[in-house]
Amino acid sequence: MNTVAICGVGLIGGSFALALRKAGFQRKIIGVSSPATVQKALALGVIDEALPLSEAAAAADLIYLSQPISQILDTLDVLETDAIVTDAGSTKAVICERARKLKRFVGGHPMAGKESRGVEHADADLFRGRPYVLTSREPQLENWIERFGARLVILDPIQHDQQVAFVSHLPQLLSTTLAALLSGKENIAGPAAADLTRLALSPYDIWRDIFSTNAEPIDAALGVFIARLEEVRAQLRSSELEAVFSQAAASARALRSK
Amino acid sequence: MNTVAICGVGLIGGSFALALRKAGFQRKIIGVSSPATVQKALALGVIDEALPLSEAAAAADLIYLSQPISQILDTLDVLETDAIVTDAGSTKAVICERARKLKRFVGGHPMAGKESRGVEHADADLFRGRPYVLTSREPQLENWIERFGARLVILDPIQHDQQVAFVSHLPQLLSTTLAALLSGKENIAGPAAADLTRLALSPYDIWRDIFSTNAEPIDAALGVFIARLEEVRAQLRSSELEAVFSQAAASARALRSK
Structure with a gap:
């Protein structure tokens, strides 16, 4: 691999560049x-260099799209290349469908992040220990991802979108709905409320694209969650809740051991 | 005030003792x-000394009940005293009702805690900067609470229980229900899932008493939350969610500035 072009050099794109360097990549990295x-x-x-998209694409063996989802879709519409192309968008089905005209596209989703955005917060170890989803096998990409210390997960786009609806989009909507509901009740709130509303600080601009490209799986996940919460509600006065607490604590511990 | 008796010398009771000392109390503290x-x-x-309840109660001017709720109720059933009695239970209506036979009872709820329990984690500053609810005015208690650096909030028992159902019990149940639902889906979970499921690590033994003494307000809070979440679900494809995100972020910031 001689030249990598990164489109969208923010927290994720910048971290991909730094992670490549740390993993031993010594050739040229172009930013768009x-x-x-x-x-x-x-x-x-x-x-190493900044170029417009068309020139960067012409020079690159690997093109990394780490823009917001709507911009990734716009880039895919104009991109013509035989290079390997991958992306870092948080939803995969719509992006992979739009990329079908490309010969060597592999959808990607590094499950990593920080509260601070922007290239100034980029970190060579951002992906270390975190899941990194690819929508199909691609030996060169897999090789770099493993060298980053990330945990490679191969998932088809539909499965990916269904799973992130549960593990990522559902938690965000619970946090946002709770925080909006507690508006005006901040006076006696303790650490529990602060804990559950941290995600509600996330700006809507990231989420607009996620909701518009993953509305159906999110709707389904919300339906499943509401049904479970109604079950819990019906069990408030019964000892059956103890089993739910045990299962929940085991799952919460498993989430922390990954 | 000459003698304080603390029933249940765990994290909260022990912290109350240390906070009293730090605030200048120099007389005897008895533990039960x-x-x-x-x-x-x-x-x-x-x-300073350990005594059985009856002897401690006979000696004390202030009796602090910092046991689990069910034990506070048991203690109230046998306690006979003219001293000021207060408690640290997480729900107030059932406790205050049970304490009606006492001449000088004031319900209390310090909105503070730690993940670690037990007297070995007691901390003179546990209450500093946190809300401390009393169910009625009591000048001596108010004076100490203010010297602890806590934020005094006077709330009647019913209001208290309705409010904590929203700011404390609802977040716990959301976290527990989510964690149980994510069981088996831990593989690609990112920081959002970890964040929202931290509370799910809480043991059920604390919560059994809370649910049994506050089931009605919790049921009502769950109903309000589910209705809001259904509204959000219906708005996934509309831009109206932007206003919900703004309100939620403002509320989440307010929760952090307290």
Whole structure:
């Protein structure tokens, strides 16, 4: 692999560049981003060169799309290349469908993040120990992802979107709904309320694209959750809740041991 | 105030003793607890003396009930005293009703805690900056609570129980229900799932008493939450969710500024 082009040099794209370097990649990394971002990325040494999309695509063996989902879709509409293309979007079915015209596209989703965004927070170890989903096998990509210390997971786009609806989009909507409901009740709130509403600080601009590209699986996950919560509600006065608490604690521990 | 008796010298009772000392209380603190606990509490210098309930109650001007709720109720059934009595139970209506035979009872609820329990984790600053609810005014108690650096909130028992159903019991049940639902889906879970399921690690033994003494307000809070979540579910494809996200983020920030 000689040249990598990263479209969208923010937290994820910048971290991909730094992780490549740390894993031993010594050739050229090109950034495609807004003028302000490429200036920062060049100053920080995260990228070697900044180019417009068409020139970067012509030069690259691997193109990494780490923009917001709607911009990834726009890029796919104009991208013409025989290089390996992958992305870091949080939903996969719509993106993979849009990328069908490309010869060597593999959908990707690094399940990693930080509260702070932007290339200035990029981190060579952002992916370490975290799941990294690919929608199909691609030996070169798999090799880098393993060198990053990430946990490779192969999932088809539909399965991926159904699973993230449960493990990521559902928690966000619970946190947002709870925080909105507690508005005006902050006076006697303790650590439990603070804990459950941290995700509610997330800005809507990230979520707009996720909801619009994953509405059906999210709707289904909400339906399943509401049915479970109604069961719990019916068991408030019974000892059956003890079994739910045990299962929940085991699952919460498993989530922490990954 | 000459003598304080603390029934249940765990994290909260032990912290109350240490906070009293730090706030300048120089007289005797008696502990009423299991043999193992009083031994630890004496060794740590948290209490000056250990006595059975009847002797402690006869000697004390202030009796602090910091046991689990069901034990507080048992203690109230046998306690005979003209001293000021207060408690630290997480629900208030059932406890205050049971304490009606006492002349000088004031319900209390320090909205503070730690993941670790037991007198060995007691902390003189546990209440600092946290809400401390009293169910009626009591100048001596208010004075100490203010010296602890806590935020005094006066709330009648019914109002208290309705509010904690929203800010404390509802978050717990959301976390537990979510964690149980994610059982087996831990493989690709990211930080969002970990964040929302931390509370699910709480043991059921604390919650059994809370549910049995506050089932009606919790049932009502769950009903309100489910209705809101159904609204959000119906708005997934609309831009109206942006306003919910804004309100939620403002509320989440307010919860953090307290």
